[in-house]
Amino acid sequence: MLARYGLRLVALGYLAMLLLIPVGMIVYHTLSSYGASAVWNAMTQPDMVSALELTLKVALIAVPLNTVFGIVFALMIVRTNIPGKALLNAIVDLPFAVSPVVVGFTLILVYGQNGWFGQWFIDHGYPIIFSTPGIVLATIFVSLPFVAREVIPVLREIGTEQEEAATTIGATGWQTFWRITLPSIRWGVVYGIVLTTARAIGEFGAVAVVSGSVIGQTQTLTLTVDSSYQNFDPVGAYAAALELAAIAMCTLFVMNLIKPRRAN
């Protein structure tokens, strides 16, 4: 009895110390020190609005792309017999291994003004570095593996029998994917999307290197937190942090909303 409650206390205490209290403090500190109106004022500044828009825009491009890529990649690794699978499987983990700052620098090397393709894009009116495409690329890179990593074990777990059964009943490959495979792996996909989203909106290092942090243009929320703080604008920093926390909460809330009601 005592052991069980003790264990719970330790687990909850750990969670509180590391997660609940710091996150709660952001909200509490922001509101109590500066007042709701000052925070609202900071949030509605045009630069802050544009940072929020940019963050959401980048996430809305990167997350769907990485979701589709992750599912296709997982299917390729688990369901096909192409040579070099082990190597590919390792390569997709590269974004976990490489420091985000390094990712940013490699993007500059390739797409920057003096990079391999950089000048070509600039000449055609689509500069990549110090512009939205660069931020999107950096975000895609750092959040690449999550969906694949979540889906691969689920695909292995469900096996091929249901898909084979659907095939013998007359379903084409496409129909089998939509009606059997995707519904079977959906929780892996959803969880992968949550992780990808969290990483996409929260990425700092890689984005900081490629964005140039032009206020009102290439500044995301995470960059705003940093620059406001550096510029002795704590209200701005806390307001941006609050928005980031709110987006994270929304993501978790949506995931819980679509979770299965069925007990089994």
Add this chain to the structure above:
Amino acid sequence: MAISVRGVSKTFGDYTALSPIDLEVENGSLTAILGPSGSGKSTLLRVIAGLEKGDTGSVFISGHDATKVPPHRREVGFVFQHYAAFKHMTVAKNIAFGLEIRKRSKAEIKQRVADLISLVQLDGFGDRYPSQLSGGQRQRMALARALAVEPEVLLLDEPFGALDARVRKDLRDWLRRLHDEVHVTTVFVTHDQEEAMEVADTIVVMNHGRIEQIGAPEDVYEHPANEFVMGFMGRVNRIGNALVRPHDIEIRLEPNGITREARVERVVALGFEVRVELVLPDGSPVSAQITRDESKRLRLAPGDSVYVRPSASRVFAGV
């Protein structure tokens, strides 16, 4: 012929799953492919369904060359050992799957699903999910799902292999009755000779990727083509170079000139039958099967000396 397999072979790396195989399955028949694990029986079934591609040879279904036809257009029903239930769909949705794919009308689907649910005796279970069913119920659902699209042939891969003994026996009888009712050409794979004898009207015995014998159950049991088939269809004793079934061993208390002496090791009562484990003077074991009445009359006990003789035996060339 419902199914013709001509010269189909299949290897997985160094392993030969099927040596060139020829097989004809008659319309409306109920055929068992029987063999030990690794004999290639499941591979053969999967090649017929198109789930596996043969390296050589061709497969004809209802007279049409299906060798290059993808599995989803072969019009076969396939039932898997572990049911392959669509876990995220209700029983009714599982059964309706093939009809929805074929874009049948809602009314037709509803009617057909209701008919099939009662055919497989799952009335009242239409709204349940597979996880809420027992193994036997799941397998009946899988059968209804396969039958829904009126396949040319029904293929079952160890359909009762994952079920416990009693359910397995019920389902066997039920499959036999179902076949008499719907008459669809059915081929099932099993490693259980009793199951094959009980359900099928033709047995195909396979070993090491080859067909050893094809025939009616009594035929294969009474006239096995070789030692492997004889051994696989039931227990056998080896006496000299002859093979004898346990029930073909006669036990006497007195010698009669053509009997051999033997010592009783163990007497095991199995209800109606009694198994007597014997040892010949040369040390070789012999297992005899006698009736309970016979056993009472002989009053055998371990250590007794008796006299035995095979009342029927077979000798295969090249043994």
